[in-house]
Amino acid sequence: xxxxxxxxxxxxxxxxxxxxxxxxxxxxxxxxxxxxxxxxxxxxxxxxxxxxxxxxxxxxxxxxxxxxxxxxxxxxxxxxxxxxxxxxxxxxxxxxxxxxxxxxxxxxxxxxxxxxxxxxxxxxxxxxxxx
Numbered sequence: 001x002x003x004x005x006x007x008x009x010x011x012x013x014x015x016x017x018x019x020x021x022x023x024x025x026x027x028x029x030x031x032x033x034x035x036x037x038x039x040x041x042x043x044x045x046x047x048x049x050x051x052x053x054x055x056x057x058x059x060x061x062x063x064x065x066x067x068x069x070x071x072x073x074x075x076x077x078x079x080x081x082x083x084x085x086x087x088x089x090x091x092x093x094x095x096x097x098x099x100x101x102x103x104x105x106x107x108x109x110x111x112x113x114x115x116x117x118x119x120x121x122x123x124x125x126x127x128x129x130x131x
Contacts, residue, residue, distance in 0.1 A: 009063035018115035023060020034088030039066035047079030095131040
């Protein structure tokens with residue numbers, strides 16, 4: 001299974017921003033834990049506000065998991081906060097929720113790339129709750 005690199009995801013999305021990076025990291029966690037052998041073994045649901053910058057999370061998830069709306073392996077649902085729920089092979093399931101503290105840290109900087117770099121360097125526990 002070949003997924004897009006973070007650099008490729010930034011090109012796909014148009015820039016490297018913190019919500020793209022959050023989605024990418026969430027997808028990386030899912031792939032690492034659920035260990036799919038092909039891109040068809042994951043089915044994901046993203047719940048988030050359907051407005052930028054929050055919806056940028058969706059592009060990060062697509063690029064790191066290979067789940068897409070077109071393949072019907074990615075469902076988008078309007079919601080508060082941001083969560084990623086994934087079903088994987090052998091009945092595996094994982095649910096991640098972006099922590100409020102991560103939102104606060106991202107909002108505290110006006111520089112998108114600086115906020116994205118923080119997301120990429122932060123410990124996973126600072127970004128997500130695993131539910």
